[in-house]
Structure formats: C-alpha cells, structure tokens
Amino acid sequence: MLKRLSLSPQESGLLAFVLAVKVLLLLYAGLAHAVIENQSAGSLFELLDYWRRWDTPHYLQIAAKGYVAEGEARLFIVFFPMYPWLVRAMAWLVVDHYIAALLVSTLASLALALALYRLVALDYGADLAQRAVALLFVFPTSYFLHIAYTESLFLALVVGSALAARSGHWKTAGLLGLFAALTRVNGALLTALLACEAWRQWRENRLALYQAWPILLVPTGVLIYLGVNHAVFGDPLHFLEVQRGHWHKRLAPPWDGLQGAWGWVLRGDPPTNRYMLGVQEVSFAALAIVMTLISAFRLRPAYAAWMALNTLLFLSTNFMQSVPRYCLTLFPMMILLAQGFRTPMQWMAFCVGSTLLLALFSFQFSMGRWGF
Template identity: 25%
Template structure:
C-alpha cells in the first residue's frame, strides 16, 4: 500500500505537468524506450516501425535488438491472454513487478535494519526515487528491479535456486544484469569455499548468467559478430564503458556553466548517490548489497551515452537507500514523515518534469 500510494501520487503529478505542457498522460507513459518495447510486444523484432530510430537518427534491421526481450514478451503474453491491448498490458506488468519489488525490499529492510519500519521506509524511498516514474511506465525498470531484489533476497537468505533463477531472468530484461550476475557468482563462490549449503551455491552460480548469455549470444548470431550487442549500443547510442570520463566531464561542465535545471539536478543526484555508497560501506551492510550498488553505479557512471539517463539507470541501486531508511527509522516520527514527504514530492516532480518539460530522451 505504501508503494502504490506513492506511485499514485507520482502519476497525479505527471498528469498535472502533462496538462500544463499540453501533453497526453498516456503518451508520456509510453514515451521514448516505451515506444520500442510496445512495438516489439506488438510485432516482434522484425516488425518494429521504421519511424523508430536510434540516438543518432539512424535505423538498421538490427537496431531493435538493442532492447532485451524479457519485458516485451511478458507484455505480449498478458495481452494475448486478456486482450487488454499492449499499452494497458505494459502498465499492468510494470505495476505487478513494482509490487513484487516492494515486498522484497520490505523483507531486505527488515533483515538489515531490524524492524518493519525500516522495511516500509525503504519501500517508500524506492517508490519516491528520482525517475521512479519509469516504474509506472512501459519501461523494463520495474521488472528488472523486482528480479534483482529477489535475487539478492535469495543470496542473503542462502536460497540459491531463487537467486539463480531471478538473476537468469534479469539477464533477459536489461544489460545491467551483468552487475547482478557478478554478485550472485561471487556470493556462490564464497559459499562453496566456506563449504556452506552443499552443492546449491554451484546451482545458483550456473543459473545466474544463463539469460544474458542466451540473449547476447542470439544477437551475436543475428549480427554475425561476437560482440554484436555491444556494437549496437555503441553505434546507436554511444553507450560504451570509458571509466567514467564522459560522466565526469559532464558533471564539471554542468557545475561550471549555465545549464538546465534537469542537468544540474542530475549531477547533484549522482553526487548524492556516491555519498550514499560511502555510507553503505561505513554502515557495514551485508557485502552483497554494497557490491551490487557499487556495480550498478560503476556500469552506469562508468559508461558514455545519454547523460540525462544516468539517474534512471541508477534506479536498481536500491541498497543505497538503506542507510537513509535506517537513519529515518531512528528519528522522531514527525522528522521521519516530513523528510519522507519532501523526498516523495521531489521525486514525483523530477520524474514528471523529465517527461514533460524536458524535451530529450530520458
């Protein structure tokens, strides 16, 4: 209920800003990457409309392969079963995945923070994150976050089958699954070395990379190149790992020149995320959570591409919010409530502004 209430508030703010900018709420919920996912769900990779192009305005038969199949396949299946249409099915899949993620986050929060309050605050902070608006859109963020949350629940509770299956599923949803695969694999290796849980950690380690290996391998066959998927990303969206050079340059330019509100807030949110990562280390959280948050930030901030997407791509780094949830849980109720409300309002505005007033892709 906490998750749904905050996401409903976010949608109301999006509706308000959509009307203020003479835009349709429905169109904004399926904007940008959502158009690709809906086309793939409707017509498959081979039937995507030619009007959809990459970040440079180009299009080839391989361009749609840059989008992983897990989310559009679920949308397609739900539409086939219910007949509700792919637009509605996309929102329903994201809604269901978000609820699943909220349950997993509450479980992690209770385990790490030691109380139900920490779990609920973690859910609230996640639902109010900047760019959490994508959790309600025709985007794959909600599905990936749900699978990542439950994979980490599996790791923390030493349920290696759950961890392996959820990690494998995430590999069919987003390339960020590489971060999760690494965490599950290392955790399984540690368990094997310590001779815990018998052969089950090995099962988790073997299952974890299957989804990503299968899809990236299939794209390699389709493109005739072993690194075909990564070449598509670099050629179409200039997305390649550069050690953070492009992100650092963007941050310095934004903080020293006359830039837009969204660009300025983007840099400060990135800096806040780095501070939260330090707090995660200092608070001695379970190392799989810290490692996953670090890996997500490394993949996101260490890559080139659209700088305006950096905040959205940080969304799966939810362990960064745990120190904040624990800190608020130990404050007076009034302080915790007021702080959370402020975060909710800022997150709702930032996401809505990004989709309405901001003219570029997120």
C-alpha cells in the same frame, strides 16, 4: 520470489501504498497537462498516453514485432528482451500492448515492494523495512517503477533473487538472476552479489558450496541475449556497434562522463540543460558514490558489491546520462537512507524533498521532455 503467500498487515499496507502512488502519479500528469498545457485528457487511455514517452514505444515495438534487422527498429536491439517478451505474453490476455506493458510493470512493482520488505526485515526488522520500501517508491525517479519501462521488473527480479539466496533457495535465486540478466545488462552483476552471499553462508557453516551452483545460471541470461543478436544480425556483439554508432555511448573512465556533466553545469545556457543534464547527473552520481563507500562499512558484503559494481558500470561511460534513473537499481541505498534518519522530523523533511523532486521530474517526463 516470495517466501510465503499470506500477507501481513504491514505488507498489505505497503501494497496499498504502492497502488496509491501509481494512481496519484497518473492523476498528477493529467492535472499538469490541464493547468500548464491547457489540455485535458478525454479518456483514461489519453491520460495513460501521457506516460508513453521515450523508450516506451521501443519496448512496445519489440513486444509487437520482435527484433528486426531493417528500418529504424533495427536500433532497438540495445534493449534486452525479457520485458518485451512478458509484455507480448500479457497482450494475449488484454490485446493492447501498452496496457499489457503497464500491467507487467504494476505486477512487478507490487512484487518488488513485498520482496524488498521481506529482504530488509531479515536484518533490520519490520519498521526499517517499511521505511526502505517507502523511500524507494518516493525516490525522485521512482515514476519509472510505474510506467512501461524495465525498472520495476528488473528490481523485482534482483531483489527476489537476493531474497531467495538469503532463504537458502538457490535454484530460485539462480533462475531469477537469469531473468534479471535478460532484462538489463547489469543483471549479470547479480553473479557477484550471489557469490558474496554464498561465501558468507559458507563461512557461517550454513551452506555447502556445491549447493550454490545455480549462481552459474545468471550469466546464461546474457548468453541468451547474445544469441538473439546473432540470430537477427549474425553478430552476437552487434548491440555494441549500435550503442556506439547511434546512441553514441561507449565504455570510458568514470571521470570522462563526470567531466562532461560538469561541463553542462558550467555552461548555464539553457537553464533546463544545466539543471537536468548537469546538476542532477552530477548530484546523483555523487550520491551513488558516497552511498557505495558507506555500504562497504554498514551493509552485507553482497549488498556492497552490488552497489560498487553498478555504480562503476553506469558511471563508466563517455557521457553520463540517466544516472538519477540508474540510482534506482541501488536498492541497498534505501537501507542506508532509512538508517540515517534519527528523528521523525528528519524523515519527513527528506520525504518532502524527495517528493518535490519526484513531482518535478515526472512532470518533465509526462510532458515529453527529458526526464532521465
């Protein structure tokens, strides 16, 4: 994933920044519980447990026991296997699966920061690359990059694959793309990103098309996941049945989900649902759509394709849920945002606003309330 092992001073600074954000989020959760809930963590492990919420126990169950066809755990087939497989491997070293999951996410987030910095610097220089990485890690839902979720691993694999393709290392790009498709369903969309990059390099006479054959490795990740479904349930598409039957989600025109989220905005009762299920879902959907349209004119075709396909995928559902979190996958959006600030004051204002939302949403999540 990384073009070189040595780190520049800028890259070392970015790694320190990412680690500092992790520590601050951890301490913030402890402070929030102490002040709001009048509950103090008795140890570091209790402090870490504030982040063991929502999907995290599901990933830990898969890591510890694998996929099963009985009991409540049978529903966890909707979660792709790459992240829990890595957690299981890490648990051989640290024994505890939750600590292993946090370590996997930490290493992935550090790799993501380096890969994104190097990728953006290829076109826009070191200064803008630093700003893009900083924006990603203060994005309102960036706490998912630090906890036992798939976001950091998925983005590290996606950005690493794009960086490898830009550097002409197509076998590495294809292999990382395969792993990305084993991590999240939208990993398969890397096929389009890599194909657009191969086309551009061919147009620039820097690539013979046969050299890009590793792009075909990306869909293999999805095929492996379908194989897991078949091995456990005898049906390669069983996860779709679970999505419809238990999670009540299915593909639908984007306006269906937008209409439902707008309904929460209009209801207004209770206010928390209006804000978290309505206002924020609609606002971040609008952000994704606007940034996608701008990317078609301002960014490389490969990045615009990634933006368009991902936005279409997470909006094409019968009800919108977790759009603010899914926006993290739109890494080219950070380039556009970094380009958009003309003055230091604009930059600081955006960072302050984003950090305030980050504090609010991470507070919700660490309290066990809905945080996307």
